[in-house]
Amino acid sequence: MLTQDEKERLELLQGTLDLLILRTLIFGPEHGQGIARAIQQTSEDELLVEHGALYPALQRLESRGWISAAWGVSSNNRRARFYKLTRSGRKQLVRETAKWKRLTAAIGRILESEAGEG
Amino acid sequence: MLKRKRKQSDFNSEMEAHIALEADRLKEQGLSEEEAQAAARRAFGNLTRAKERFYESTRWQWWDELYQDVPYGLRRLRRNPDFTIVAVLTLALGIGANLAIFTIVRGVLLRPLPYHDPSNLVEVYISNPSHGTAEESFSPQDLDDFRSQAKSFESVSGYWYEPGMSLYTLLSQGEPTVIETANIDSNFLPTLGVAPALGRGFTSEENIHGKDKVVILSNSLWRERFGGDRHIIGKPIRIGGGELVVVGVMGPDFRFPSPDVGFWVPISQVTDDMIPHRRGVRWINVLARLKPGVSPVQAANEATVIVARLARQYPTTNEGWDKGVVENLRTAIVGQAMPILLVLLAAVGLVLLTACANLANMALARGAVRRREFAIRSAMGAGRSRLFRHSVIESVLLAIFGGAAAFAISPSISAGFLALAGNAIPRAMDVHLDWMVVLFGSALTLLTGLAIGSVPALRLASTDVAESLKASGARASAEPARQRGRDTLVVAEVSLACLLLAASGLVLKSLWKLVTTDPGFEARRVLTVQMVIPYYKYHNENLMNSYRDELVRRVAAIPGVQAAGAGKTMPLAGGGEPYQFTIRNSGRGDIQVAPEGGIYIVTPGYFKALGIPIVAGRVFNERDFKEHRYGLLISRSLAQKYWPGEDPVGKYLYLSRNNRLEVLGVVGDVHNEGLNSRPKPAIYIPMDLMSRIKFDLFIRTAGNPLALAGSVRRVIHQVEPEQPIQQMAPLEQVVYESIAQPRFFAVVMAFFGAMALLLSAIGVFAVLSYSVRQRTHEIGIRMALGAEKRDVLGMVVGQGLKLSLIGVAIGIAGALALTRFLASLLYGVKPTDPLTFAAVSLILIAVALLACYIPARRAAKFDPMVALRYE
Numbered sequence: 001m002l003t004q005d006e007k008e009r010l011e012l013l014q015g016t017l018d019l020l021i022l023r024t025l026i027f028g029p030e031h032g033q034g035i036a037r038a039i040q041q042t043s044e045d046e047l048l049v050e051h052g053a054l055y056p057a058l059q060r061l062e063s064r065g066w067i068s069a070a071w072g073v074s075s076n077n078r079r080a081r082f083y084k085l086t087r088s089g090r091k092q093l094v095r096e097t098a099k100w101k102r103l104t105a106a107i108g109r110i111l112e113s114e115a116g117e118g
Numbered sequence: 119m120l121k122r123k124r125k126q127s128d129f130n131s132e133m134e135a136h137i138a139l140e141a142d143r144l145k146e147q148g149l150s151e152e153e154a155q156a157a158a159r160r161a162f163g164n165l166t167r168a169k170e171r172f173y174e175s176t177r178w179q180w181w182d183e184l185y186q187d188v189p190y191g192l193r194r195l196r197r198n199p200d201f202t203i204v205a206v207l208t209l210a211l212g213i214g215a216n217l218a219i220f221t222i223v224r225g226v227l228l229r230p231l232p233y234h235d236p237s238n239l240v241e242v243y244i245s246n247p248s249h250g251t252a253e254e255s256f257s258p259q260d261l262d263d264f265r266s267q268a269k270s271f272e273s274v275s276g277y278w279y280e281p282g283m284s285l286y287t288l289l290s291q292g293e294p295t296v297i298e299t300a301n302i303d304s305n306f307l308p309t310l311g312v313a314p315a316l317g318r319g320f321t322s323e324e325n326i327h328g329k330d331k332v333v334i335l336s337n338s339l340w341r342e343r344f345g346g347d348r349h350i351i352g353k354p355i356r357i358g359g360g361e362l363v364v365v366g367v368m369g370p371d372f373r374f375p376s377p378d379v380g381f382w383v384p385i386s387q388v389t390d391d392m393i394p395h396r397r398g399v400r401w402i403n404v405l406a407r408l409k410p411g412v413s414p415v416q417a418a419n420e421a422t423v424i425v426a427r428l429a430r431q432y433p434t435t436n437e438g439w440d441k442g443v444v445e446n447l448r449t450a451i452v453g454q455a456m457p458i459l460l461v462l463l464a465a466v467g468l469v470l471l472t473a474c475a476n477l478a479n480m481a482l483a484r485g486a487v488r489r490r491e492f493a494i495r496s497a498m499g500a501g502r503s504r505l506f507r508h509s510v511i512e513s514v515l516l517a518i519f520g521g522a523a524a525f526a527i528s529p530s531i532s533a534g535f536l537a538l539a540g541n542a543i544p545r546a547m548d549v550h551l552d553w554m555v556v557l558f559g560s561a562l563t564l565l566t567g568l569a570i571g572s573v574p575a576l577r578l579a580s581t582d583v584a585e586s587l588k589a590s591g592a593r594a595s596a597e598p599a600r601q602r603g604r605d606t607l608v609v610a611e612v613s614l615a616c617l618l619l620a621a622s623g624l625v626l627k628s629l630w631k632l633v634t635t636d637p638g639f640e641a642r643r644v645l646t647v648q649m650v651i652p653y654y655k656y657h658n659e660n661l662m663n664s665y666r667d668e669l670v671r672r673v674a675a676i677p678g679v680q681a682a683g684a685g686k687t688m689p690l691a692g693g694g695e696p697y698q699f700t701i702r703n704s705g706r707g708d709i710q711v712a713p714e715g716g717i718y719i720v721t722p723g724y725f726k727a728l729g730i731p732i733v734a735g736r737v738f739n740e741r742d743f744k745e746h747r748y749g750l751l752i753s754r755s756l757a758q759k760y761w762p763g764e765d766p767v768g769k770y771l772y773l774s775r776n777n778r779l780e781v782l783g784v785v786g787d788v789h790n791e792g793l794n795s796r797p798k799p800a801i802y803i804p805m806d807l808m809s810r811i812k813f814d815l816f817i818r819t820a821g822n823p824l825a826l827a828g829s830v831r832r833v834i835h836q837v838e839p840e841q842p843i844q845q846m847a848p849l850e851q852v853v854y855e856s857i858a859q860p861r862f863f864a865v866v867m868a869f870f871g872a873m874a875l876l877l878s879a880i881g882v883f884a885v886l887s888y889s890v891r892q893r894t895h896e897i898g899i900r901m902a903l904g905a906e907k908r909d910v911l912g913m914v915v916g917q918g919l920k921l922s923l924i925g926v927a928i929g930i931a932g933a934l935a936l937t938r939f940l941a942s943l944l945y946g947v948k949p950t951d952p953l954t955f956a957a958v959s960l961i962l963i964a965v966a967l968l969a970c971y972i973p974a975r976r977a978a979k980f981d982p983m984v985a986l987r988y989e
Contacts, residue, residue: 032132033139051136051162055129076142080135 017049017057019100022085022093025067031080032058058083066092137162184511191512201484202516205477209520210527211873212473213566217524217559218531219466223459224558225549226452232371234311235407239447240414242274242404244425246438249712253443256404259397260428260436264404267424270417272409275305276402278388279375280693285650285812286381287358287842291343294358296650296842297380301388309407310374314366317351320384330384333362337370339380359654375403377547398435398698405447418444435698437710455543457943458863465618465870472614472877474566478573479607479881481513483888510571517567525559535866542859573603601889608878608885609925615871615878616929616962621937622864622871623954624947629864631946632857638788638797639689640729644849645823646688647815647830652840662809665838667740670721672833673817678826681818683723686810689849690856692791694718694800699771699779701760711771713756715790715798719805719813725751725785727816728849733757735767735783738804742782748807749782756799757784771801779803793857794945816849823848863943875965878925883969886918890977897977898985907978914977918970919963926959933958 024030024038035058036049061067066089072082085093140158141151149157195202230236243253244260256264256276265274278284279300288295307319314334324330333355335344344350354361362383373379385402408417421442429440445453529551536546656662666684674682687693694716701709722739725732734757738749750771757766770778787797805813819826827846834841890897897910937949947954 031135031139033136033143037143055133055136074135074139076139078135078138078142079131080139081132 016100017053018061019093019096020047020049021054021057021061021083022066022089022096025083025085025089026093029072029082029084031072031074031082033080034074035083061089064092065089133162187508187511188515191508191515194512195515198484201480202519205480205516206519206523208473208477208877209517209566210523212470213517213521213524213559213562214528214531215466215870215873216470216562217528217555218535219459219462220558221528221532221551221555222535222543222549223463224552224554226543226545227456227459228554229545229548229552231448231451233374236447238272238408238410239310240406240408240417240444241447241450242406242417242421243443243445244400244439245441245443247441248438249714251714253445254439255400256402257397257400257435258402260400260425261402261404263428264421264424267427268406268417268420270409270412270420272407273305273309274404274406275303275309276385276404277302277306277375278385278402279379281376281378284388286362286383287650287652287654288343288380289356289358291355294652294840294842295343296844297339298376298378299381299383300375300379301385302382303385306382306405309405311407312369312372315369316348317364317366319366324384325386327386330386331360331362332365332384334366334368334382335364336380336382337368337372340367357654358652359657373547396435397432406444414444414446418442452544455859458859459543461621461940461943462863462866462870465621465867468614468618469870469873469877470562470566472611472618472874474569475607475611475614476877476881476884477513477516477570479604479611479884481509481570481574482604482607483884484574509574510568513571514564514567517563517570520566521559521563524563525556528559535862538865539862540855540858542862573607601892604885604888605921608881608921609928611874611878611881612922612925612962612966613927613929613932615874616926616958617932617936618867618874619871619958619962620930620933620955621940622867623958624937624940624944624949624951625860625864625867627951627954628944628947629857629860632793632860635789635793635946637690637793637853638730638786638790639849641849641853643819643821643823644727644729645815645817645819645826645830645846646849646852647817647834647846648688648844649813649815649834650842650844651811651813652838652842653811655838655840656811659806659809662811663806666721666805666809666813669834669837669841670723670815672837673815673830674723676826676829676833678820678829679817680820681723681726683725683727683816684721684805684813685724685728685816686719686805686808686813687790688814688852689728689788689790690792690853692716694790694798697773697801699773699801702770702772709760711756711760713753713799713801715753715800717750717801717803718790719808719810720802721805724802724816727818728788729818730788731786733784733786734765735781737785738782743804743806747780748804749780750804751783751785751802752781753787753797753800753802754784755787755797756801759799793853794860860943860945875962878962879965879969882918882922882966883972885921886914886970886973887976889917890914890973893977894980894985897980898982901980901982901985910978910980911974914974915967915970918966918974922963922966926962929962930955930959 020039021035024035024042030038032051032054036051036054039047039049058067058069062069062083066086067083068086069081069083071079074080137155137158140162141154144154144157145151231239233239242256242264244256245252245254258276261274261276268274277300281298284299284301286297286299288297302320303325304320304322307313313319315337317334319334320332324332335350340346340350344355350364350367352363352365354363362381368382406417408414419442421444422440423442425436425442426440429436429438449456532549536543536549539546651662651665653662656665670682670684673679686695694713695718697712697717699711699713701711703709722737724730725737733754735751737751741747742749752766760766761769766781767783769781771781772778785802788800789795789797790800791798815830817823817826817830831843831846834843897905901910933955934950939949941949
C-alpha cells in the first residue's frame, strides 16, 4: 500500500527516535500522534516515524524519567495522553544533541573524503 | 523506586486516541470518514504488535510469556527427537549419578546421628605416640580413674563391642541362634541421650558382676524372635548357659555400635577369664558427652593431662601411654569413608560438567542452524531477551526431563553402589531420599539447564542480525568465533575426561597393587568356617580345648582335606590382642615387647592350613602341651626388631614374672590387619593357653574348597549337633571382601572415568562432523585443486588431534595439581605415577583419533563436484 515516495523515506536509526521525541517536546506537551506528525513535518517528510515503534519509545523514555505523561484533551476535543519533558529529559536532550552533532560531523567528514577520492 | 505500571487498558485507549487523532487530521485533508479511519490504521502499522511490545516492556507479563514459551520449547524439542533423546539420556545419567552419590553422602556424612545433640558426642582414646599407636581403648582401671578425674565431660561411658567376639546363643523361641552382643555400662544410653522404647536401661547396680543377668533387646530381634510381645519386660529368656531377664527393648532406629547387635548386656558380663581386668590390657571403648561449651580440643588437653598422670603413677603398665585423643563420634563412625565419598562427589560433578559441555556444544550446533531463523525473528521485532529466554527455556526443559528421569533412576544407582560397597560404607541404612536430596537434585537440574542454555543463548545474543541475514543459512555459522566456542568446549571436555581418567587410573592401579599384594598366606583352596562353641556345654577351658581339638582332628581326616587349623580371628581382619611381654635381658635390663600387630591365638595346624611359611625353628605341637612346654611363634619382623642379627629361637618372652614362653619358631609376616596395611610385628600363641569360644576353622583342600562344605558341616554336627555354624566361605572370598572399600572406590571411579571418556569422544566426533559439514564447499575446492583423499583425511584428523592434545595437556596439568588429594586413598602408587599418566594420555588420544576418523573419512569421500555445488 505504500507509495514509492513513502518507501524512499529514511528509516530511523535506533536511538535516534528518542532524541527526536525529546527535541519535539521542547516546545511543550504533545500527544503521541502529534509527536509523530511533528517529526515528519519538521523533517519535511523525509523521516518516517513508524507509529508502532513510537509508543514503545515513549514508554521507554517515561520509564527513564526523561518525560512524564498525563491524560488531557486535544485541540479537537479528543482525550489523549500528553507527554512533557522533565528536567532530566532536558539535560539528556542537551547531551544527546551534542553527541549526535559530533557523530554526524565525523560521518560527514568520512563521506566527504570518500566522495573526493571517487 | 517503585513506579506504578501502566495498565494494558490504559495503553489501548491511548492507541485508540492516536488513531482517532490521525483520522481527524486526514478528514481535514478531505478524506471520507471510512477512508480516514482505514488510512489512520494503516499508517499506524501493526496495532497488535504495538500492543505486544508495550506488553513485553512491562515486567509482570513474565509468567504469561513463559506460558507461551514453554509449549513453544516443547514443540521444538518434539521436532528434534534425536537431539532430545540423546540430551535427556545424557542428563538423566549425569544428574542421576550425581543424585545417587549425593544421596549416599547425605545419608552417611551429612545426616545427624540419631542421638540427642549428637555434635557433643565423642569417642575418647588413649594413645602411645612413642609406640606409634594413635587410638587405643582404655583398660577398666584407667577408665575408672579417667571418669573420676575428667571435668570436660557431662558423662563418660564404657562399652565393648567387637564384631563376632561377644556372642550369646539364644535358645528361647525356635532354633538356637548366635546373637551379636554389645557390652555396655549403665551410662551408655544416658550418654547417647537415648531411652529404650520399652522398659528401662541398665542401673548402676547392674554394673556389678553377679547382679547383671539382664538384657536389652534390639527392636528387630524383639519383633522377629518374640513377635513384638509388649509384655516381655521382666520375663526371662533362655540363652546358652542360663537366663537373662529382659529389662528393655530399643527403638527401631537404634543401631549403636552396630546394626548387627541384637543384645545389649551390662559390661560386667564380660567374664573375667575372657578379658583380663588388668590395667595393661586396653579393651574398653569410651563414649562421652562433652559439657556444653567445651571444645573437643579442650577435652583432649584435659584427657592428656589425666593419662599422662596415670603413666607416671603406673609406669609398668602405662609408660608411654600419655596422650589423650578425643574424636567426634560421627567422625569416628564415618571418618574412614569420608575422603572416598568426597572424591566420588567431586568426580561425579566433573562428569556432569563434561555432559554439560557436550550438550552446550550440541545446542550450539543447533543454534548455528537456527541462527537465520533467529535473525529473521529478531528483525521482525522479537526482543533479544526473549530469544535468549527461548534458548534457556529449551535447555531447562531438557534438564527437567533429564532430572525427572534422574530422580527415577538414582535410587537404583545408589542401591547398586551400596551393594557394590558391601560393608565398606558405614551408615548405609541411613541412605535414602529426603528433602535435602530433592532440593539438591532440583537445584542441580535447574543449574544444568541454565548452564547448557546460556552458552548458545549468549552466542545468539551477540549475533549480528544483518550479517546473518546476508549470509546464506548454512554457511552463516562457519565464522571463526563460533568454531572457537565449540573448540573450547571440546578442549574443556577432553581435559575434564583426562583429569577423571587419571584419577580413576591411579585408583585402579592402587586396587591392582592391593589385589596382587602377597598377603603372607596362601588363600587358594582354603575353606573357612566361623563358629562359636556352645559354651553352656563346654564351660571350662579343658572342655573347650578338647572339643576344639576333636573338631579339628575330625575335619582334617575328611578325604580331600590336606590340613586343618583354627585361629581366633580371620586373617586381614585385624583383631590381634594387645598383650604385653617382657624380654629379660641380663646385661641391658628388661625390654617391654608390645607387638604392634598384637598376639594371635591359633592351633598348631593354623600355619599349614593357611600356608604361612616357617622361617626358623618349628611350629608348636601337641606334645609341647603334654610336656607343659609352653612356647610361641613370632613373626619375622618382630624377630628382626628385638633380636636383630640373632637367632631368637630358644629365647623367652615373659607374660609375667613367673609365666614365660619359649620362642619355638619364626614365621613369615602376614598382612593380618588388611592388605593395605603393612604387616606388623606379631606373636602367635597356642589356643590352649587362651581358649576362645569363638574361632574360625581353616581347612586346606585339594580342590575346590566349597565342594567340601557339605562334608565339613556334616562332620562338625557329628561331633556336636548343637554347634552353630555362622558362616562358611572360601578364604579367597574373605580376601576379596576385605578390599571391598577400595574396590568400590575403584569401580565407581572407573565408571565415572568411562562416562567422561565416552562423552568427550562424542564431543570430538560431533565437533568434527559439524566442521566437515560446514567445510564441504571448501574441501570440494581443495579436492578440485588436486588435494588427495589422504590430505583431506589428515586435515580433518589433524584438527581433531590438535583439540585432543590441548585437552590432554590441560587435563594432565590439572591432574598433577589435583591427584595429591587422592594420596591417602592410594596404595603402592604415587599420585603422580608417570605410567598411569602416560597410559591415560594414550587412551584419550586413541579414542579421540577414533572419533576423528569417521567424519574424516566422510570428508575424504566427497565427490568434488557435488561438494562444490553443496550449499
